[in-house]
């Protein structure tokens with residue numbers, strides 16, 4: 112199994128969305144979990160984490176805002192791109208928009224990713240340790256920050272539309288594309 | 298708005314006994330890790346004056362490049378959190394903490410112009426006295442003087458952070474790192490006077506591994522810390538019943554064979570008829586009291602000592618089962634069953650690989666071992682879980698905590714929670 116070209120990556124991060132509701136936190140918590148269980152293949156629970164096929168939800172929090180609404184924060188780990196897509200379509204089917212912060216760790220060719228991001232970017236900045244770009248990707252505005260020294264790439268993006276669950280605008284597709292540019296096979 | 302800000306600029310910093318685990322929320326679920334140490338180079342030699350920029354303290358990946366003669370290592374290479382506690386006026390140790398904190402923050406300093414500083418959640422040992430909290434805040438304030446990297450800060454104890462990462466409010470956390478182990482009952486808050494600290498951790502498992510390697514004829518290698526650590530992780534096995542497992546391995550050494558090669562070298566370590574020693578490593582982590590260990594102590598294995606730090610006694614030889622019982626029994630009686638029913642294992646010293654099926658009944662996992670130790674003492678209604686990726690669970694908790702605590706919740710010295718704002 113020595114395919115030296117193959118770059119292994121670990122995808123993890125956080126999705127947040129707002130919930131306007133009169134229900135209690137506890138009921139909302141159960142509802143969201145149920146929603147995921149219907150849309151993703153649930154395998155088992157493990158010390159506070161929910162293991163699904165294709166990814167782990169390591170934490171689900173509901174945070175109360177001043178105006179009484181709730182913000183759901185879902186942290187995930189060891190995710191496959193399809194898991195990101197399913198997570199997004201599950202939340203979008205019930206809540207109107209979500210914002211994703213997703214990190215991908217792996218020994219990518221970060222120079223190639225840099226060139227790609229720089230090219231046609233709306234904004235680009237670089238320091239000794241990182242670079243960061245805002246750019247349009249098909250219909251999406253993406254914000255990518257890269258720390259080459261730590262083999263880490265972070266993607267931030269908002270999803271709010273049916274189209275966002277489809278190729279090429281879905282989070283899984285965007286991540287896959289960035290990985291491919293960096294020489295990965297995710 | 299403020300949640301957006303937090304989603305970009307929350308920052309976790311876990312000050313472990315030997316590793317500093319840090320990173321912004323953008324890291325996802327894995328922090329960056331460097332050794333929690335600083336080197337004070339002697340800036341008086343020619344090489345430095347001629348070629349090097351002189352540095353007062355070196356931290357992070359650069360440390361090995363600066364290391365000078367072996368003799369000055371003990372004096373000039375400082376692990377400030379080695380016991381989880383730093384004395385108030387140990388200025389060199391605090392300087393290291395400041396330097397690694399700055400190193401961590403700078404590594405993730407963003408370029409975006411909405412950045413007004415990180416919301417940093419620092420995590421300290423459960424036995425850290427109040428002045429350490431004050432000192433951390435003071436250090437952050439000093440860091441901000443040069444350039445504003447911190448918007449708000451808070452400190453939580455490592456076991457509480459583990460509980461948060463796993464969403465349990467009533468539990469007993471055993472956090473076992475490199476230098477020591479803390480057993481901490483939690484009921485919404487850490488129950489401070491029930492904490493049992495143990496002066497034994499992964500570092501002690503390294504020491505016995507080094508002795509074993511010496512006996513096998515790898516004396517030179519046994520002096521290399523990095524090599525010993527790998528050997529420990531590859532070879533160590535946790536016995537179900539120490540005596541039975543050792544006896545079995547002495548009789549059928551092949552059943553337990555496991556050779557390993559050191560990457561980048563030609564060296565292969567093979568235990569041959571000594572595969573039984575694999576169980577010494579695992580047993581020693583959980584319970585170093587078997588008489589077989591005495592001969593190692595006699596020959597120079599440093600025995601984990603009882604030490605007193607402040608008003609706390611860290612026992613060296615306490616087995617982990619006994620330690621849990623001691624901690625739980627210091628809590629209210631009604632709470633005790635709940636604390637046994639939710640025991641969480643965290644920290645790198647519990648990272649042991651699941652043994653292979655062939656060794657079933659002989660070698661076991663960390664949580665089963667704790668269960669066995671408790672059962673021996675008559676405690677049976679227990680539930681023990683291993684945290685996911687034990688080495689990172691404290692850091693994960695800091696990120697979740699930082700995200701969930703409202704920004705306008707001000708720091709309280711009574712509760713030890715909330716944010717100190719640097720605006």
Ligand SMILES: Nc1ncnc2c1ncn2[C@@H]1O[C@H](COP(=O)(O)OP(=O)(O)O)[C@@H](O)[C@H]1O
Nearest residue numbers: 313314315316474475499500530644645646648
């Ligand atoms: N796979 C493993 N098997 C056995 N021990 C491990 C493994 N991974 C890490 N460790 C040990 O865990 C210890 C570090 O744990 P950690 O929780 O990071 O310590 P601290 O936070 O106190 O610095 C080291 O002694 C290391 O050898």
